Amino acid sequence: MQLTEEQVLALAPDDSSRKAGRELSGPSKWVTKGANEQALWGECQGSGSKPYQTQVDLNGMAFKCSCPSRKFPCKHGIGLLILYARQPADFTTTEPPAWVSEWLGKREEKDTKKKEKPTNEAAQVKRQQAREQSVEDGLAELLLWIKDIVRNGLIGIPEKDPSFFINMTRRMVDAKAPGLAGLVKTASNLNFYREGWQTEFTDLLVRMYLLIAGYTNKQSPALLEDLRSGIGFTQSQDELREQKGITDIWLVLGKQTEEEDSLTVERNWLYGINSKKYALVLQFSAMSQAMPLNLIPGFFLQAELVYYPSAQPLRALIKSQVVAATIPPVSGISSWQEVAELETAYNSVLPFNTARPFLMQQVRPVQYEGSWWLADSSNRLVKVKESFTGIYRLMAISGGKPLDLAVLGSENNYEPLGILWGNQYIFLSN
Amino acid sequence: MQFWNHIIQTAMLGTDKKQIAISELPEAMANATTIITGNTAIDKEEQFLQIASLAANYRQSGAQPLHKEGITIELAPPEEKPYCSNRASGVLKDILDEDSNPLLALWLEHCVSAGQLTTPLLLPLLLDKATQHKTLRTNVEQCMGKRGEWLCGFNKNWQFSAAETDEERWQTGKPDQRRQVLQQLRNTNPALAREWLQQTWAQENANSKAELIKALEVNLGAEDVEWLESISTEKSQKVKEETLNLLRQIPSSTIIQQYWQIVQQAVTLKKESAFLGLGSKTALSIQLPAVVDDKIFKTGIEKLSNDKAVSDEDFILYQLISFIPPDFWETHFNETPTVIYQLFSKHENLLPALGEAAGRFKNRTWAPLFTGNTGRHYLSLLQLLPAKVRDAYVVKHFDDMQEMVIPFITQDNMPEWSMPVAMAAIIYTASEPSQFTRSFYSKNIHLIPVQMAAELANCTPADPYKHYTWRSTSEYLLKLLRLKERIIQSFS
Numbered sequence: 003m004q005l006t007e008e009q010v011l012a013l014a015p016d017d018s019s020r021k022a023g024r025e026l027s028g029p030s031k032w033v034t035k036g037a038n039e040q041a042l043w044g045e046c047q048g049s050g051s052k053p054y055q056t057q058v059d060l061n062g063m064a065f066k067c068s069c070p071s072r073k074f075p076c077k078h079g080i081g082l083l084i085l086y087a088r089q090p091a092d093f094t095t096t097e098p099p100a101w102v103s104e105w106l107g108k109r110e111e112k113d114t115k116k117k118e119k120p121t122n123e124a125a126q127v128k129r130q131q132a133r134e135q136s137v138e139d140g141l142a143e144l145l146l147w148i149k150d151i152v153r154n155g156l157i158g159i160p161e162k163d164p165s166f167f168i169n170m171t172r173r174m175v176d177a178k179a180p181g182l183a184g185l186v187k188t189a190s191n192l193n194f195y196r197e198g199w200q201t202e203f204t205d206l207l208v209r210m211y212l213l214i215a216g217y218t219n220k221q222s223p224a225l226l227e228d229l230r231s232g233i234g235f236t237q238s239q240d241e242l243r244e245q246k247g248i249t250d251i252w253l254v255l256g257k258q259t260e261e262e263d264s265l266t267v268e269r270n271w272l273y274g275i276n277s278k279k280y281a282l283v284l285q286f287s288a289m290s291q292a293m294p295l296n297l298i299p300g301f302f303l304q305a306e307l308v309y310y311p312s313a314q315p316l317r318a319l320i321k322s323q324v325v326a327a328t329i330p331p332v333s334g335i336s337s338w339q340e341v342a343e344l345e346t347a348y349n350s351v352l353p354f355n356t357a358r359p360f361l362m363q364q365v366r367p368v369q370y371e372g373s374w375w376l377a378d379s380s381n382r383l384v385k386v387k388e389s390f391t392g393i394y395r396l397m398a399i400s401g402g403k404p405l406d407l408a409v410l411g412s413e414n415n416y417e418p419l420g421i422l423w424g425n426q427y428i429f430l431s432n
Numbered sequence: 433m434q435f436w437n438h439i440i441q442t443a444m445l446g447t448d449k450k451q452i453a454i455s456e457l458p459e460a461m462a463n464a465t466t467i468i469t470g471n472t473a474i475d476k477e478e479q480f481l482q483i484a485s486l487a488a489n490y491r492q493s494g495a496q497p498l499h500k501e502g503i504t505i506e507l508a509p510p511e512e513k514p515y516c517s518n519r520a521s522g523v524l525k526d527i528l529d530e531d532s533n534p535l536l537a538l539w540l541e542h543c544v545s546a547g548q549l550t551t552p553l554l555l556p557l558l559l560d561k562a563t564q565h566k567t568l569r570t571n572v573e574q575c576m577g578k579r580g581e582w583l584c585g586f587n588k589n590w591q592f593s594a595a596e597t598d599e600e601r602w603q604t605g606k607p608d609q610r611r612q613v614l615q616q617l618r619n620t621n622p623a624l625a626r627e628w629l630q631q632t633w634a635q636e637n638a639n640s641k642a643e644l645i646k647a648l649e650v651n652l653g654a655e656d657v658e659w660l661e662s663i664s665t666e667k668s669q670k671v672k673e674e675t676l677n678l679l680r681q682i683p684s685s686t687i688i689q690q691y692w693q694i695v696q697q698a699v700t701l702k703k704e705s706a707f708l709g710l711g712s713k714t715a716l717s718i719q720l721p722a723v724v725d726d727k728i729f730k731t732g733i734e735k736l737s738n739d740k741a742v743s744d745e746d747f748i749l750y751q752l753i754s755f756i757p758p759d760f761w762e763t764h765f766n767e768t769p770t771v772i773y774q775l776f777s778k779h780e781n782l783l784p785a786l787g788e789a790a791g792r793f794k795n796r797t798w799a800p801l802f803t804g805n806t807g808r809h810y811l812s813l814l815q816l817l818p819a820k821v822r823d824a825y826v827v828k829h830f831d832d833m834q835e836m837v838i839p840f841i842t843q844d845n846m847p848e849w850s851m852p853v854a855m856a857a858i859i860y861t862a863s864e865p866s867q868f869t870r871s872f873y874s875k876n877i878h879l880i881p882v883q884m885a886a887e888l889a890n891c892t893p894a895d896p897y898k899h900y901t902w903r904s905t906s907e908y909l910l911k912l913l914r915l916k917e918r919i920i921q922s923f924s
Contacts (some may be wrong), residue, residue, distance in 0.1 A: 007522070024526065025911055149477035155446025200440045207443075208488045211481040338497035346493040353489040369586075370503045377504075382497035394556035398583050401508035401552065413495040428553065 005325075009298040010083040012257070012429070013063070015073050019080060026081025029092055037086065037093035043102045044082045056082050057102050059109060061324050063296035066105055074292040133178050137233060140177020141214045144170065144186075148207055148214075156203055160194035181234030184262075185210050209354055227311040228352055237310055243321055247308035250274035251326045252281070254301045255359055255408040256419035256429060264289055270297040271359040271410060271419060272307070272318075275332050280359050281307050281318040295320060299420055300427035302326040314352040332422060334361030334406060338382040338414075345412060357412050359419065364404035367397055376407070376416065387417040392430035399423065435461075439487050447476045452483055461486055508582035516548040520922035524550060527915060528557050533565055534878040535915055540571035542923040549577035559583070559590045566592075566612075602628055607640055611647050618650035626656060638668035645674045654684040661686060676732060681792060683757040687731050691752045692760060694728065697721050698749055701765055701775075716775045718782070720745040728752070746781060753785035757793040773801045784808055791816070809833045814840055823850045830856040842876050849879050855887060863893040865901040870908050877912045882920065885913040 014020040026046060029035075033053045035044035041060055045053040054069040056078040065075035075083075086093060098106070147170050151159070167190030174183035189206045192199050209232075216229045231237065255271040270283040285293040297303075305323035309315035335341055341360050348358065365376045367386070374386040374393050386393060396418055399405065405423070409416035420429040438456035454465050461483075468482045516524075520543070527535045543550065550558060555576060562572040569592055573580075584590040602613045617625035629644055636644065648656060657679070664675045679685040702717040729735050737747035761772045776783050790798035791812025799816035803825050809832065814822055826837055841849060841857060849857060858880070861868035873880070888906045892899060 021529070024529070025907075028914070145478075148481065149475070152443065152477040152480055153446055153448050155449065156444045157446070200444060201436070204440060204443050204484060205488060208481065208485045212485050215482075215485075342496055345495065349489055349493040353485065353492075355488070355492050366505075368503050368505050370498075370500065375498070375503070378497075380499075381501050381503065382499055383503060384497050394559075394583065394587060395553065397586060398552040398555040398579065401579055401582065402505050403507060413492055414497055 005083070005087045005298075006300070006426075007084050007087050008429075009300055010080060010087050012298050012431075013075055013083070013296050014080050015075070019073050019075075019077050022077035023080025023084060026077055027084035027088065029085065029089065031081065032085065035082070035085070035093050036096050036098065037090070038095055038098060041098060041102055041106060042082060042086055042093065043098060044078075044085075046078045046081065048078075054078050055101050057105055058083060059106060062109075062294075063298070064109065065292070065296075075296075133235075136176075136178050137235075138218075140174055140179045140182070141217065141233075143173060143177070144179075144182060144210060145214050148210055151207065156200060159203065160199075164190065166190075179233045181232050182210060182213065183234070185213075205355060212353060222313070224311060224313040225352070228313055228354070231310065231312070231317075232354070239319055242308045242310065242319055245308050247306040247318075247321045248274065248277055248279065249304075249306045250277045250279070251330060252303045252305050252307065253332060253361075253427065254297050254299050254303065255361065255427075256299050256410065257297060257431075266293075268293055271408070272297075272303075273332075273334075273359065273361050273408070274307075275302075275330055278333075280316065281309070282316050282359075283307075283318055283320055295323070299429035299431070302329045312352070314348045316356070316358065329425060332361070332406075334363045334408075334422075336363045337378045337380055338362075338365075338376075338384050339378075339380070341384075342414075355412055357410050359408060359410045360416075361406070361408045361422070363406050365407050366402065366404040367393070367400055376409070376418075379404070384411075384414045384416050387411060387415055390417045392418065395428075395430055396421065399428065433491060435487060436491050439484050442480065443484065447480050451476065452480060457483070457487065458490065461490060506582075509578040511549060511577045511579065513547055513549050513577060515551050516543055516546070517922060520548070520919075521551045521554065523915065523918045523922050524554055524558075526918075528554065528561070530912075530915065532874055532877065532912065532915070533561075533568070534875060535912065535919065536561060537568060537571070538878050538916065539919050540568060540575055542919055543575045544571050546923045548575070548923075550575045550580075552579050555580050555583055559587070563589050563592065599628075607643060610640075611643055614644060614647035615650055618647055622651040622653065623655060626659060630659060633663070638666075638671055641666070641668065642670040642674050645671065645678065648678055649681070652678060652681055654682060657682055657685050680732070680755055683760070683793065688755060688757070690725070690728060690731075691733075691755050694721065694724060695749070695752050695756050696760075696764055699753075714775070716779060718749065718779060720749050724748070742781065750782055750785045753782055754788040754792070756789055758786060758790050758795050758798045759793075769798050769801060773798075784810075787813065809836065811836050811840055819847075819850075823853050827852045827856050830860065834860050842879065846879060848881055851881055851883055851887075854879075854881055854884050855891070858884060858888070858891045862891045862902050862906070863895070863898065865893070865898050865905065870905055873905065873909045873912060877909075877916060880909075880913065880916075882913050882917040885910055885917070 011020050011023070014023055025031075031046055033045040033047055035042075037043070039060070041057060043055070043057040045055055047053045048069060054067055056065075056067040056069075056076075058065050058075075058079060065079040067076045067078045069076055069078055071077065097103075167186055171183045171186045171190070174180070174186060185206055189203055192202055192206075213229055213232045216225065217233060220226065227237075252272040252274050255273050257271075258269040260267045260269075266287045268285040268287070270285065272281040272283060273279075274281070283295075283297065285295065285297075287293050302325070303320075303323045304326040306321040307318040308321050310317045310319070335344075341362075344360075345358070349355075362376070362378070365378050368375050368377045368383065370383065373388070374390075375383040376386060377383050396407075399421055405421055407421055408419040410419050411417055418430050420427050435457050438452060442450050442452045454462055454469070457465055464486055465483055468479050468486070471479065474482075515521075520539075524536075524539055527539055558572055558576065559580065562569045576583075598613050598617060601609050605613065614625050614629065617628070626648065629648070633641065648660075660675055660679050660682075664672065664679065666672055666675065676687070679687050682688065698718060698720050700717045701714055703712045704715045705712050733748060733751050735744065735748065737744045739747070742750075758769065758772075761767075762769060765772060765775075767775075773783075773786070776786050786798075787802045787808070787810045789795075790802065791810055794816060796816045799813045800818075800821060802810055802813055803817065803821065809829060814826070817825065826833075826841070830837060838857065838861070841853060861872060888910060891902075891906070893902055
């Protein structure tokens with residue numbers, strides 16, 4: 003398994019876990035340790051008389067430990083995985099002990115149960131109809147609110163009382179349209195002192211309007227799915243899992259984590275090496291619970307991905323995954339002109355301004371008019387997002403020479419995600 | 433994107449005040465716009481929203497990369513030295529994560545000695561560290577290679593290496609930097625450093641004079657006397673005191689000569705008859721002259737004793753002897769240091785003054801004479817002793833002099849402790865957990881030999897209440913020692 007220490011450390015929930023994990027990565031800390039294709043386990047001598055039993059399911063990168071820590075993964079899990087990344091030969095390949103096989107067995111059982119869960123279809127249809135009615139009512143109210151803004155002009159928006167936005171956000175939540183509630187909230191959180199807020203605000207109004215108008219006018223089925231998803235309807239993951247997905251070796255290009263109230267949203271950007279498709283795997287966790295999957299930037303996964311229905315599929319779920327045994331050569335896009343054409347094609351069928359990832363070949367960082375840009379071999383330039391803080395890491399590795407770079411963005415404004423450096427992927431986390 | 437500006441202008445003013453005109457939009461949008469504005473089923477607000485949606489999509493779809501020829505940056509020159517190993521690079525990353533500057537300094541020293549460079553990936557972190565901690569800069573500059581020099585050109589915060597000469601720093605730097613430059617120059621060219629200070633002396637204010645003159649303490653010598661004496665009448669009391677302090681460290685200064693005039697009259701050799709009148713022996717005759725030049729009391733010599741058991745005369749003499757270079761006695765009596773020491777040892781109250789003088793004038797010949805069991809320890813003499821003698825002395829008397837030893841063995845430029853010193857120091861510091869916390873070990877990890885990792889269990893304090901704290905501290909210390917061990921191994 004290709005696993006670097008840096009990738010393991012990226013899994014730690016905070017700095018102190020990272021440090022503590024590193025301290026536990028010495029072989030002397032582990033009374034026993036073992037591994038097979040599916041899992042990794044070890045017993046770590048802690049302060050108690052009995053050693054802590056730590057285990058990692060490598061296929062889902064799931065952790066379990068008998069220590070009392072509430073952190074996830076705990077320092078023992080991180081320590082064990084670092085030790086494995088450093089010295090895999092130290093782990094004897096044996097049959098897992100009972101406490102490991104029991105846990106693995108339970109995980110499998112849980113997965114099967116999930117699939118077999120019975121559903122009451124009639125009740126579900128009724129609930130669905132009630133929700134759609136509620137959403138339609140909410141959309142009508144939101145449209146009036148937007149029109150009111152358009153009539154009076156954006157000029158007075160920065161001075162609006164916070165309740166102007168809060169009330170509409172709550173209304174959208176009540177109307178069971180959380181997607182739209184999120185857009186209203188984003189509009190209220192814009193920095194009205196920053197130049198260009200007017201365009202950002204107008205873009206948000208346009209997006210809300212397109213969702214309302216598109217949904218009301220019942221667009222084509224594929225686009226309707228995008229609209230429903232934008233409004234906040236959820237898609238049954240079980241149904242998606244029934245479908246056949248795309249099996250490929252997927253490189254995890256980057257991970258972005260955001261806190262939204264008490265919810266942690268994790269965006270993972272993937273690239274299919276053979277299919278040359280990009281995917282966004284979203285994960286959510288409430289109250290700092292563990293994410294279902296630990297996706298590490300730079301990991302190559304042999305996985306089957308099922309895309310959510312869309313006019314331009316991007317969001318996907320991982321149906322099954324194992325760490326790839328071999329890594330084929332990776333190739334990407336060689337010109338910004340090609341990226342512009344791809345973006346135009348996306349926008350022509352899905353008119354929402356969405357940041358998309360691209361794996362670029364041989365682009366070099368340059369400075370122009372006091373800003374950083376990325377130039378391709380035909381001297382086409384796109385701007386590096388001003389919020390990107392890893393520019394000097396990028397420069398240090400590049401030395402001014404072109405390199406293969408994963409980026410995320412739209413409209414000639416891109417944030418570098420990571421560098422493909424030989425057979426190594428360097429994640430440029432912000 | 434003029435058309436988008438029109439959209440924004442309309443949105444800002446509101447449709448009540450302004451409508452978007454077809455002429456303000458690109459030709460490609462004309463037909464669609466006509467259809468939208470012709471739709472009477474929707475109001476003007478919705479018409480605007482539809483036009484804005486169309487324009488936004490037109491803007492997004494038409495985004496083209498900027499085409500500019502000749503926008504380039506100079507390539508980083510090829511390296512002349514090899515990169516350090518992956519193993520060394522891994523240790524460096526762990527040290528940066530641990531935020532341990534002493535270990536970082538140690539890593540850099542090893543990298544410089546090995547003639548190697550840090551890998552490019554860690555350069556930004558290393559340069560940030562060097563920006564915050566000036567002491568790391570020289571070694572960072574040596575380890576960053578051509579890539580580092582090139583990278584510094586893009587970040588003005590990292591341009592500390594950009595050829596700001598010592599002279600420029602002296603002339604335009606902050607007070608702290610100026611004193612540092614002067615001190616460094618005193619190490620390599622004391623005369624030039626004095627010359628620089630002389631040149632700006634008239635323009636300095638009293639505070640900066642008092643601060644800058646302290647730098648002359650490095651390599652202080654007879655050549656400095658003339659100028660120092662010329663400024664000893666400065667108005668500022670602070671400057672006067674600092675100048676006096678320096679002059680009292682130079683044997684050829686007038687002030688020391690003045691003291692010596694008095695002391696050599698006061699301390700003379702006399703012959704005494706030995707036991708039962710068989711032969712004679714030499715002894716010291718000590719008597720302060722009846723009249724003492726009053727000038728000395730204006731140079732910091734106190735007139736009155738603050739101890740009832742010590743007479744005013746003895747007290748004055750004690751102070752004066754402590755400012756007499758010990759080799760003056762050798763010439764004066766034409767005797768060896770050992771003989772002179774023995775003569776003074778008959779006068780227990782004055783002997784410590786001789787010890788202080790040996791420390792003040794950094795006399796390495798005299799220093800070992802004071803390592804006997806006198807019950808008195810001289811911190812200033814410790815650094816004059818040969819390493820082995822010093823370590824044996826420190827270990828032997830550790831319990832008596834704990835409080836003065838720790839500041840001594842942790843001072844700047846101390847070499848790594850020998851194992852016996854390290855054992856004694858760790859046993860003591862472990863027994864005082866509230867005084868010697870993790871930060872003490874972190875700050876001094878470069879001094880603690882890696883072999884101590886195997887001995888930490890033997891340093892557990894006797895007091896059971898201190899066991900818990902020591903366990904946690906020793907785990908931390910062990911982690912630092914392991915990192916230190918990895919540094920040594922990765923460059924060996």
